[in-house]
Amino acid sequence: PATASTASTAAATGPQGHFQARVSPTNGSTVGVGMPVSIAFDHPVTDERAVEAAVQVTSSSGQRAVGHWFGPSRLDFRPQHYWKAGSDITVTLRTAGVEGAPGRTGTQDETVRFHVGRSQVSTVDARTKTMTVVRNGKVVNTLPVSAGAAATPTYDGQMVISQKLPVTRMDGATVGFTGANGKAAYDIPDVPHALRLSSSGTFLHGNYWAARSAFGAVNTSHGCIGLRDVEGGGDPSTPAAWFYDHSLVGDVVIVKNSGGGTIDPANGLSDWNMPWQTWVQDS
CATH class of the missing domain: 2.60.40.3710 (Immunoglobulin-like)
Structure with a gap:
């Protein structure tokens, strides 16, 4: 705290x-x-x-x-x-x-x-649809995920958890996802176990609306990374609850093989995507 x-x-x-x-x-x-x-x-x-x-x-x-x-x-x-x-x-x-x-x-x-x-660096492989959690140099868990769909891929690169929200509303219109009628492509008022990864709306969060079989098998989101959860987030045994409870603001989440391009270093706390020589050249 x-x-x-x-x-x-x-x-x-x-x-x-x-x-x-x-x-x-x-x-x-x-x-x-x-x-x-x-x-x-x-x-x-x-x-x-x-x-x-x-x-x-x-x-x-x-x-x-x-x-x-x-x-x-x-x-x-x-x-x-x-x-x-x-x-x-x-x-x-x-x-x-x-x-x-x-x-x-x-x-x-x-x-x-x-x-x-402690050190915790988690790597999401959008191709295998898994997240490997490494703490203090040792793998402590491998979790099935569902990342961004082909048309709306998750950013690749090194991202940092900047905010932890037990529950939050996700309205597609606020990040540019609207239908032909101008209404939000999605509006979910009670997304559980939400960890912010970018200022542009990328989260790693609990997902209770997708079929259990989707995790580890198919990428379905608008760019976020979903972990299996229950509505209300009240089951501490779900992958989303486990990861949320074992995460700190400042933990690293690396995404690879998503096809979304590398996140801009200025987007959220994605500073680590800038090469060191570039970082220091104006200092």
Whole structure:
């Protein structure tokens, strides 16, 4: 469980003449090995060098974290390889008095600390329709899945769980899936065990509406990855419940053989899809 840090994790809308930053993950969090430090600014930054110099990210493992800008309002930090399990990360934000854009200065002087838990990297093979869960270097489970259909494939690449939702509504119209009549291609109000993998709507979630025989046999979704579940998500023995209960925000989910193309590094927390040389070239 996470506890909110001070101003850095508050909804950030600073007064005229100032800018504020929101740091993720939050102070006191325990996260997976793939969790980048992601800093969102409430106003566009034009002096990226000055603002980046006011942020320091250090790890107890000694890994070097480097910053990369995804546009003027988002600065992420990550090491070359996933964080080492069990390490502690410290983010110092010293933007007070730093001019991030003409006439707009920072106000913050604070520290955010979080812990990296055990390593868990899961690989979804859309061809074999299975997900292999590797924890601390050992396979702990192999689960049958149903990924994106041929016409609506799941993204390939390294994705990171950014949000855990016990239940959520999934409305196709919000992510561009509508029928000829303009109505949502699907609207499911109670999708259980939902783990967000992208900002564009990719989830790994429980699925109670598909036949049990579909999992491990056929890809049927609009791009999400489905695990067998029950309506209401109340059965802890289902694959979806097991994976949800054994996942942290920051865990890595790799998808391969989907045919959907590699996810953009800026889509969600997909930073790891950018080659290291590209990541560091503007630092």
